[in-house]
Amino acid sequence: MSLRRRLLITLVASLCLLWFAASAWMLFDLDRRVRDTLDQRLVASAHMVAGLLSQVPESTWQQTVGPQLSSPPGAGVACQIRSMRGDVLLRTRGDLASVLNRAPPGFSERSRNGQRWRLYTEFDHGLVITVADRVDERRHLQWGIVLAAAVPFVLALLGSLIAVWWSISRGLAPLERLRRELARRNPETLVPIVVESAPAELQPAIATLNHLLDRTAQALTREQRFTSDAAHELRTPLTAIKTHVQLAARADGQRARQALVDAEAGIARLQHTLEQLLLLARIENDQSDRPVSTAAVSDVIAAALADLGEQTRVQVGPFDAAAEVVAPLALTAGALRNLLENACRHTPAGQPITLDVERRGRNIVFIVRDRGDWPADVDPDVLIPRFARQGTGRAQGGSGLGLAIAAAVAERFGGGLVLQARPGGGLQTELSLLATDTDQRRRAD
Known part of the structure; x- marks a missing residue:
């Protein structure tokens, strides 16, 4: 796997994991806060109704003969006021009598015809005030808020992924230039490598590679010099030895023996030259950093x-x-x-x-x-x-x-x-x- 793909997978997976974790926490917190806000709205509505009722004379309730309807059945909110004896004094929706009657104090939930209602009941000045709103409208409001928050969130995530891809591509561009420079080089070319606008992190690698190329060039030069020197220095002794051996094969007596002595001396000189050449090559090639x-x-x-x-x-x-x-x-x-x-x-x-x-x-x-x-x-x-x-x-x-x-x-x-x-x-x-x-x-x- 390439370095670019590995970085992209790692960063994209990390970003997605972090953003999804943040979004899950945000949605959970947003749902809780919206629910608390709507509950506070119910409490505020009950307090508002109680404040209005406190300004009405008690004789008014004695003249009320039944609940008064003031909102159409399709509305998503309802309110009911009844006496402590259980008589309904005012009710906004008559079709919700089974939901609003005998609601316990505080918050509660009830269902009617497949619709769920959240209620809040409060006792004030001898009256029982119950307010309610429909749960599905609450959910609709919550999803609207989530959608409004999610759209910029998703756009920001996509923008971050695009920025990551662009940054990685731009950041790895010097490596790509280095790869192309090495790919188009002749194997015999050992001159230093130059990469324009190389980042600080890549410069040590380029310097090390150039140092390696320099040492390789030096080693190649030493090998070529050793080969040239050996060919130059061994040609004459070998020719002389060959001549002495041929002379010994053709001559007799003292001349043959002298020719063999000369050949042996030539072999000794040749051996000495070879030993010296090998020792020099060993010294020049031993450039290691070991102790x-x-x-x-x-x-x-x-x-x-x-x-x-x-x-x-x-x-x-x-x-x-x-x-x-x-x-x-x-x-x-x-x-x-x-x-x-x-x-x-x-x-x-x-x-x-x-x-x-x-x-x-x-x-x-x-x-x-x-x-x-x-x-x-x-x-x-x-x-x-x-x-x-x-x-x-x-x-x-x-x-x-x-x-x-x-x-x-x-x-x-x-x-x-x-x-x-x-x-x-x-x-x-x-x-x-x-x-x-x-x-x-x-x-x-």
Whole structure:
């Protein structure tokens, strides 16, 4: 069921229920008040007759020999005056003698020829005064009053229902415009959605949808970039491996064995490139809001050195073993290992590589210093983009993804990567990550 139909059914049913309940209460109250008013009219008529009779001398009643008729039989009201002995002195309608005679004091009802009469009897100055009116005329008057009240009531209800339908249609118009905008869109169109005159209640939904489209566009861009990068980087190693295997199949002896060794080295480089590509894709695609695990600095350094082929060249300076960073251990260790591998690859044999850990404000900074082949007067930021291969000799063996992965890890977890050329040659690479709140409180204490 559509939202419009659900709202219409709910509001119309609620309005009808409330209006009908109000009308039932109004009719009940109106009927009671009309009945009381007509009864008060009977009482007032009896009092009026009594007031008139009080001005008539008693000798007049002694001269009255019988009831006097003064109204036609078709009238809906009647009045009778009799003495305490039961003698009828005056009566407006002679055909109602059976109704008006011997009526009890106060209000009562009697029937004659299928017509019901309501009577009121009062004793005053030794006389019995009885007034009456026909019940069906009372009902006719009551229904006239009800009809006069019901017509505007029904018109107001119909007007309210029309106003509800118009208000809902107008209020849901932005949703309809949003639906049409989404319906006519190409699936590949991920630009933000714009709905003119969108109400305040709909703007958060549109903003959330645009944020989702933006994240989808970013994810699609990352997937396309990963596919392009993989195709670009894997084509050359695969071609080289194929060439070495074909050469080994055709050659004999030492040439065949060397070709297989070269093919194995190509496979190792291909495996390393694939691992780096998958790690970079994992980092870029992990944009969830779930809680991030923490890692101790000592564990990060130990894991990075354990996977490093030339760990003996790395000189680790003193650091706070209890310090922790807000990032997963595997990703942090992988980023640091890439920095160390890059330094080992660019630094000549025999030259040491230093690793220091410093605390700067809310961040923990891993500092890798080398004496590689990077000149002191060239900006090293050109090394950060993926597949950037700068340098000579040993530097050509990399995949060009190590620094890009480190930068992506730092950006994902609120840190950064800074490269600085060192005087005399080489690089100083700084990987900063957020420290945990526990570590910050411990240092503050």
